[in-house]
Amino acid sequence: MTPDDPAPRPGPALRTEALEELLVERGLVDRAVMDGFVRTYEQDVGPLNGATVVARAWTDPDYREWLLRDGTAAIASLGFTGPQGEYMVVLEQTAEVHHVVVCTLCSCYPWPVLGLPPSWYKDPAYRARVVREPRTVLGEMGLDLPPERRIEVWDSSAEVRYLTLPRRPAGTGGLMPDELAALVTRDAMVGVAGVGAP
Amino acid sequence: MNVAAETSGPAAPPRANGELVFAEPWEGRAFGMAVALAESGRITWDAFRDRLVARIAADPAAPYYVCWLDACEDLLVGAGRIGGGEVRGRAERLAGRPAGHDHDHGAPVL
Numbered sequence: 327m328t329p330d331d332p333a334p335r336p337g338p339a340l341r342t343e344a345l346e347e348l349l350v351e352r353g354l355v356d357r358a359v360m361d362g363f364v365r366t367y368e369q370d371v372g373p374l375n376g377a378t379v380v381a382r383a384w385t386d387p388d389y390r391e392w393l394l395r396d397g398t399a400a401i402a403s404l405g406f407t408g409p410q411g412e413y414m415v416v417l418e419q420t421a422e423v424h425h426v427v428v429c430t431l432c433s434c435y436p437w438p439v440l441g442l443p444p445s446w447y448k449d450p451a452y453r454a455r456v457v458r459e460p461r462t463v464l465g466e467m468g469l470d471l472p473p474e475r476r477i478e479v480w481d482s483s484a485e486v487r488y489l490t491l492p493r494r495p496a497g498t499g500g501l502m503p504d505e506l507a508a509l510v511t512r513d514a515m516v517g518v519a520g521v522g523a524p
Numbered sequence: 525m526n527v528a529a530e531t532s533g534p535a536a537p538p539r540a541n542g543e544l545v546f547a548e549p550w551e552g553r554a555f556g557m558a559v560a561l562a563e564s565g566r567i568t569w570d571a572f573r574d575r576l577v578a579r580i581a582a583d584p585a586a587p588y589y590v591c592w593l594d595a596c597e598d599l600l601v602g603a604g605r606i607g608g609g610e611v612r613g614r615a616e617r618l619a620g621r622p623a624g625h626d627h628d629h630g631a632p633v634l
Contacts, residue, residue: 336615338590339550344614345597346553348606355560363563364556368545409559409569431577433588442545442555450584484570 367442373512375406376439376489380515381506383416384494394418397489401439410487411438417480418491419517424475425490426464426517428456429482436487440512447516457481467518489515495523551589558596567599575599 336344349355379401383390393400397414401407414436417425429435430453435443446452456463460477464470471477480488492514498506501524513519546552561567575595583591600606 333616336612336619338554338587338593339548340615340618341597341611342550342554342557342593343618344611345593345600345606346557347618348610348614349557349561349600352605354566354600354605355557355564359564360553360556360560363559364546364552367555367559368552409563432573432580433576434573444543445588448588450580484573 367437371408371437372441373439373510373515374507375404375441376436376512376515377507377510378503379404379406379439379489380491380510381503383491384506385503390491393491401489406438408438410434411436413486414439414489415486416489416491417478417517419493421493422476423478424464424471424517425478425480425488426456426460427480427482427488427490428453430454430457434482434484434487436489439489440515444512464518467513469519490517492521495521497523546589551592554589554593554596558592561596561600566605567603572596572599 335341346355346357346360350357379393382404383393389400393416397416398412400416401411401414417427419425429447433443433448435447452463457479460479461471464477482488492510494506495509498509505524509521509524511519511521514521546555558567558572562569562572572595575598576591579586579591579595579598580588597606597611601608
């Protein structure tokens with residue numbers, strides 16, 4: 327192979343297949359283990375885990391206090407653990423302050439509670455603009471905040487993953503935790519949406 | 525652990541919020557490879573993330589999982605686990621063409 331090689335570089339599907347073959351041949355990757363990770367993140371791990379955490383916090387004051395004090399432990403107590411969730415910080419949305427989460431450099435995201443990040447979260451436009459003009463970006467995404475509410479933008483780092491605890495919508499006093507969880511969206515837990523009443 | 529099993533049915537919360545996790549199968553394979561390597565301790569996640577950040581910064585318009593795949597290859601080549609041209613060579617062989625040659629287009633079989 328030379329730098330002026332006229333042949334086009336193989337596409338990502340072929341290169342992925344090639345890399346996987348090489349890793350399996352060398353015993354660096356166990357294909358069954360790999361299959362398990364793919365299946366888990368495709369089918370089992372998603373925003374429902376985070377919604378379950380939020381609903382519990384809305385209905386159990388002790389849990390809420392624990393969640394805000396030690397997010398990692400409180401989330402793990404519900405069985406939601408794994409890569410990219412080793413150190414979780416939960417940010418409470420209030421009438422005074424609204425939190426929104428980004429990863430400015432790549433796409434760090436709390437997999438155990440939200441699954442894998444959506445495309446907009448990985449998009450360069452969101453990553454750059456939400457830091458510079460959060461109120462405008464949130465408005466474009468359909469979230470209009472009152473002008474007196476302060477916005478705090480949290481940049482995920484190599485160590486920390488953030489989850490926001492949305493405000494519980496009014497008129498949901500009689501709902502059970504699973505009914506409440508059904509109201510909570512991924513976007514609300516990243517901080518780019520609110521939670522509406524049913 | 526699987527809360528989803530208890531909240532299925534018409535009122536079940538969306539599990540992927542209406543978006544495919546992987547747009548194409550190779551994206552899932554590339555994802556699984558990096559996670560499997562990190563979970564078994566063959567690579568560190570921080571080193572992988574650094575390569576991913578560098579790949580994204582080098583070409584912000586590149587598809588995300590292409591950056592992911594390239595970061596994975598960068599890291600393995602850097603660690604001496606695979607050779608620099610190996611992935612490409614193998615991919616070209618998989619494509620059924622010798623390295624450095626274009627496909628024959630419409631050459632008669634007889």
